[in-house]
Amino acid sequence: MSTLPPCPKCHSEFTYEDGAMLVCPECAHEWSATGAAEGADEAKVIKDAVGNVLQDGDTVSVIKDLKVKGSSLVVKVGTKVKNIRLVDGDHDIDCKIDGIGAMKLKSEFVKKV
Ligand SMILES: [Zn+2]
Numbered sequence: 001m002s003t004l005p006p007c008p009k010c011h012s013e014f015t016y017e018d019g020a021m022l023v024c025p026e027c028a029h030e031w032s033a034t035g036a037a038e039g040a041d042e043a044k045v046i047k048d049a050v051g052n053v054l055q056d057g058d059t060v061s062v063i064k065d066l067k068v069k070g071s072s073l074v075v076k077v078g079t080k081v082k083n084i085r086l087v088d089g090d091h092d093i094d095c096k097i098d099g100i101g102a103m104k105l106k107s108e109f110v111k112k113v
Pocket of ligand 1: 007008009010011012024025026027028029
Protein backbone atom coordinates (compact mmCIF):
# COMPACT_ATOMS: atom_id res chain seq x y z
CA MET A 1 0.00 0.00 0.00
CA SER A 2 1.08 3.56 -0.62
CA THR A 3 2.27 5.56 2.33
CA LEU A 4 2.11 8.88 0.54
CA PRO A 5 0.40 11.61 2.51
CA PRO A 6 -3.00 12.81 1.31
CA CYS A 7 -3.28 15.99 -0.69
CA PRO A 8 -2.99 18.98 1.68
CA LYS A 9 -5.48 20.88 -0.45
CA CYS A 10 -8.35 18.50 -1.12
CA HIS A 11 -7.32 15.56 1.09
CA SER A 12 -7.44 13.15 -1.81
CA GLU A 13 -5.64 9.92 -1.03
CA PHE A 14 -4.71 9.28 -4.65
CA THR A 15 -1.49 11.28 -4.58
CA TYR A 16 1.51 10.04 -6.53
CA GLU A 17 5.20 10.85 -6.73
CA ASP A 18 6.67 12.77 -9.64
CA GLY A 19 10.38 13.09 -9.01
CA ALA A 20 10.80 15.08 -5.81
CA MET A 21 7.24 16.31 -5.97
CA LEU A 22 3.97 14.82 -4.88
CA VAL A 23 1.06 15.36 -7.20
CA CYS A 24 -2.67 15.21 -6.57
CA PRO A 25 -4.59 13.95 -9.60
CA GLU A 26 -7.87 15.38 -8.32
CA CYS A 27 -7.05 19.06 -7.83
CA ALA A 28 -3.68 19.15 -9.63
CA HIS A 29 -1.91 20.45 -6.52
CA GLU A 30 1.83 19.77 -6.44
CA TRP A 31 4.03 19.99 -3.41
CA SER A 32 7.47 18.96 -2.28
CA ALA A 33 7.70 15.53 -0.70
CA THR A 34 11.22 16.05 0.60
CA GLY A 35 10.39 19.27 2.41
CA ALA A 36 7.63 17.55 4.32
CA ALA A 37 9.80 14.52 5.10
CA GLU A 38 12.63 16.58 6.50
CA GLY A 39 10.35 18.81 8.47
CA ALA A 40 12.08 21.80 6.92
CA ASP A 41 8.85 23.33 5.79
CA GLU A 42 6.69 21.82 8.46
CA ALA A 43 3.34 23.48 8.76
CA LYS A 44 2.91 25.22 12.08
CA VAL A 45 -0.08 24.01 14.00
CA ILE A 46 -2.17 26.91 15.17
CA LYS A 47 -4.71 26.22 17.88
CA ASP A 48 -7.58 28.25 19.21
CA ALA A 49 -8.23 29.14 22.85
CA VAL A 50 -9.47 25.68 23.71
CA GLY A 51 -6.98 23.66 21.68
CA ASN A 52 -8.86 23.06 18.43
CA VAL A 53 -6.52 23.02 15.46
CA LEU A 54 -7.34 25.91 13.13
CA GLN A 55 -7.15 25.76 9.36
CA ASP A 56 -7.47 28.19 6.50
CA GLY A 57 -11.13 28.83 5.75
CA ASP A 58 -12.37 28.08 9.25
CA THR A 59 -15.00 30.17 10.97
CA VAL A 60 -14.12 31.31 14.47
CA SER A 61 -15.75 33.47 17.11
CA VAL A 62 -13.93 36.01 19.22
CA ILE A 63 -13.84 35.16 22.93
CA LYS A 64 -13.02 38.59 24.31
CA ASP A 65 -13.41 42.21 23.28
CA LEU A 66 -10.44 43.13 21.12
CA LYS A 67 -9.38 46.69 20.38
CA VAL A 68 -8.49 47.32 16.79
CA LYS A 69 -5.01 48.79 16.67
CA GLY A 70 -4.93 52.37 15.51
CA SER A 71 -8.66 52.95 15.76
CA SER A 72 -11.44 53.26 18.29
CA LEU A 73 -13.16 50.16 16.97
CA VAL A 74 -13.64 47.10 19.12
CA VAL A 75 -14.25 43.58 17.93
CA LYS A 76 -16.90 42.43 20.36
CA VAL A 77 -16.80 39.10 22.12
CA GLY A 78 -18.87 36.61 20.14
CA THR A 79 -18.12 38.21 16.78
CA LYS A 80 -18.04 35.54 14.10
CA VAL A 81 -15.11 35.67 11.73
CA LYS A 82 -15.47 33.70 8.54
CA ASN A 83 -12.85 32.33 6.22
CA ILE A 84 -9.76 32.95 8.33
CA ARG A 85 -6.27 32.63 6.88
CA LEU A 86 -3.41 31.42 9.01
CA VAL A 87 -0.22 33.43 8.83
CA ASP A 88 3.13 33.57 10.57
CA GLY A 89 3.73 36.01 13.34
CA ASP A 90 2.52 37.20 16.67
CA HIS A 91 -0.99 37.67 15.29
CA ASP A 92 -1.40 34.40 13.47
CA ILE A 93 -4.83 34.84 11.91
CA ASP A 94 -5.51 37.06 8.93
CA CYS A 95 -9.18 37.81 8.39
CA LYS A 96 -11.86 40.22 7.36
CA ILE A 97 -14.49 41.29 9.85
CA ASP A 98 -17.84 42.77 8.85
CA GLY A 99 -17.94 46.47 9.67
CA ILE A 100 -14.24 46.62 10.43
CA GLY A 101 -12.37 45.24 7.47
CA ALA A 102 -9.16 43.32 7.14
CA MET A 103 -7.31 42.73 10.37
CA LYS A 104 -5.18 40.25 12.25
CA LEU A 105 -6.15 38.28 15.31
CA LYS A 106 -4.34 36.14 17.82
CA SER A 107 -5.43 32.52 17.79
CA GLU A 108 -5.53 32.49 21.60
CA PHE A 109 -8.48 34.91 21.52
CA VAL A 110 -10.72 32.93 19.17
CA LYS A 111 -12.66 29.72 19.28
CA LYS A 112 -13.48 27.53 16.33
CA VAL A 113 -17.20 27.52 15.51
ZN1 LIG B 1 -5.84 17.56 -4.16
